[in-house]
Amino acid sequence: MNIRQRQVGDVTVLDVTGKITIGVGDVAIRDAVQVALGGGARDILLNLQGVTTIDSAGVGELVSAYTSVAHRGGKLKLVGLPPKVNDILQITQLITVFEVYDDEASAVASFK
């Protein structure tokens, strides 16, 4: 599990790779979002293209990140869902909660 933060205009992009699973990956997502918010980020785009596995704890962290960003008046959106991550968001019906984009340019533009 690895998370890299970069800035595209006003949007903070977090590139997540590996497993978002209990005990490691879920905590890493929480920390990365908190660090970004602490650094003044308002709108966050999670790029999940490199995610191989997401368990229920990982999904829970995505939800927590979504609500903590929203509470600060920003938005958290998702881009690049691998098929298995997409399947999980469908099964859990969280696909109805998150705004999901296929490509980064459209996702970044959508924040404006």
Add this chain to the structure above:
Amino acid sequence: MPVAEPEAYLAVASRFENIELVQAVVEDLLRRLELGEDDRHWIGLAVREAVANAIKHGNGSDPSKQVEVEVRVDDGAVEVAVRDEGQGFDPATVADPLAPENLLRPGGRGIFYMRSLMDNVEYRFGAGGGTEVVLRKRIKAASAPRGEEETRT
């Protein structure tokens, strides 16, 4: 229910990093059953959830308590039993994670994951404590695991 001899038996300390160990063993066994990558992934994920619940809720993340995992293969199905040393619970009291009021809750999706990914999920509670969850999934390859030459990818 089948009573095939276990293909694999593991006992691990209640640490989250041991979930990786269990998943690796289960997925390797499924590979020898010639299951496709998707089936291996979803069964492996369901087993992860069962072990995570056993560690966290059953054993309270106490590493001195063990989680036992047994994998059985019988006619056209794989069955994985996960046991903890906890006090048990009533699965009927677990909230529906798809209910609109629960959709944004961070937790409470573990059992739902298992039920969604497997054909059957059954809880058994021992008289002297301990919870066993048995996950069952029909598979296309109805044979016992092949030889080790099949394990390479």
